[in-house]
Amino acid sequence: MSFRHCPICEKTFAKNKIFLKKNIKESEITSFSFSSRKIPEFMNHKLILCSSCSLVYADNPPQEVELAESYHQADYDSGKEADMAADTYMYYMEEAISRLDNTDMALDIGTGNGILLELLNDRGFKTVKGVEPSKEAINSAPEKRKSWIIEGIFNESEFSENSYDLICCFMTMEHVKDPKILSKSVLNILKPGGIFVTVTHDYQSIINKMLGKNSPIIDIEHMQIFSKKSMTDLLRNCGYDDIGIKSIKNRYPITYWTRLLPLPKIIKTLLLRIIYYTGMNNFNIGINVGNIMSIARKKNERL
Ligand SMILES: [Zn+2]
Known part of the structure; x- marks a missing residue:
């Protein structure tokens, strides 16, 4: 553990x-704690609310090495939902x-099994690359995608300056140091003119306010949890232009939503059994669960 200021304002x-x-509770930290989209355990580091940018952040996060290692060994079980x-x-x-000038190169940070890379490739991006720290996630990717994925934590020095039209970082900003x-x-x-797109949670959304610490x-x-304001401040402070933030609806099978419900495990297991028994597990539902997509542009000097 080591102390840090608000990672956006760089002040306390x-x-x-x-x-x-x-x-x-150390005893409840299983290998599942570090895989995405799992049954939540409602554990957290001490979280501080920044009075300036409204970011919620851990001021004593674990060391980076420790963090990378946890993800590396994490179980991976979210193919269909991904x-x-x-x-x-x-x-x-x-x-x-x-609205992009070109669709030559796209990068996805925290790409999981690389499904987004395949969709971007289908959309016309000629070169697609992904970065993913979890070995399990990469192993679950089809052969075609494996060659696109770099195993590890995103490191700028492995990429060329001014080269990407689109860079995505979905459900990962909360995890980075x-x-x-x-x-x-x-x-x-x-x-120049390229865009950075993130999807993060919004702790100020109605659903998250209602659920509170559940x-x-x-x-x-989660090393930090965002709001529309803190995402805007982050992107503006970094020098981005044309910042737009919108709430999104996620579409998932009913079984996924059930697993997220703040209910005791035994009741959840029972509910899931009923859902499978009645064949309702094939239903997909779109719900606004308090996620936001932020899109920001790199200034185009020619304009
Ligand atoms: Zn702040």
Whole structure:
């Protein structure tokens, strides 16, 4: 553990408040704690609310090496849901993609099994690349996608400056040690006029406010949790232009939504059995679960 200031403001303000006290039971930390889209355990680091940018962040996050290692060994079990999420993200990105000058190169940070890379390739991006720290996730990718995925944590030095038309980072910004360093690195490797697209949770959304500390966003994996304002501040401070943020609806099978419900495990298991027994497991439902998509452009000097 090591102390840090608000990763967006790079300061600790006197008016900051504790958002949530530390809640970690070592005995309940299973290998599942570090895989995406799992049954939430409602554990969290101490979380601070920044009085300036409204970011909620862990001021004593685990060391970076520790973090990378956890993801590397994490179980991976979200194939179908990852596919459905990628469809949702493509739908909401389409307008911004259609306004790009070129669709030569796209990068996806935290690409999982690389499904988004395949959709971007189908959409016309000639070169697609992904970065993913989880070995399990990469192993679950079809052969075609494996060659597109770099195993590890995103590192700017492995990419050329001014080279990407589109860089995506979905459901990953909460996990990284420093979202500002990541956003600045992305800006450097984007082409002028290129776009950075993120999907994050919004702790200020109605659903997350209602669920409070029982919301799945309260999670030991999350080093910071965003709002529309903190995402705007982050992207503006890094030098992005043309920043737009919108709420999105996620489409998932009913079984996925059931697993997220803040209910005791035994009741959840029973509900899931009923759903499978009645054949309702094939239903998909689109719900606004308090996720936001942020799209920001690198200034085009020619304009
Ligand atoms: Zn701040």
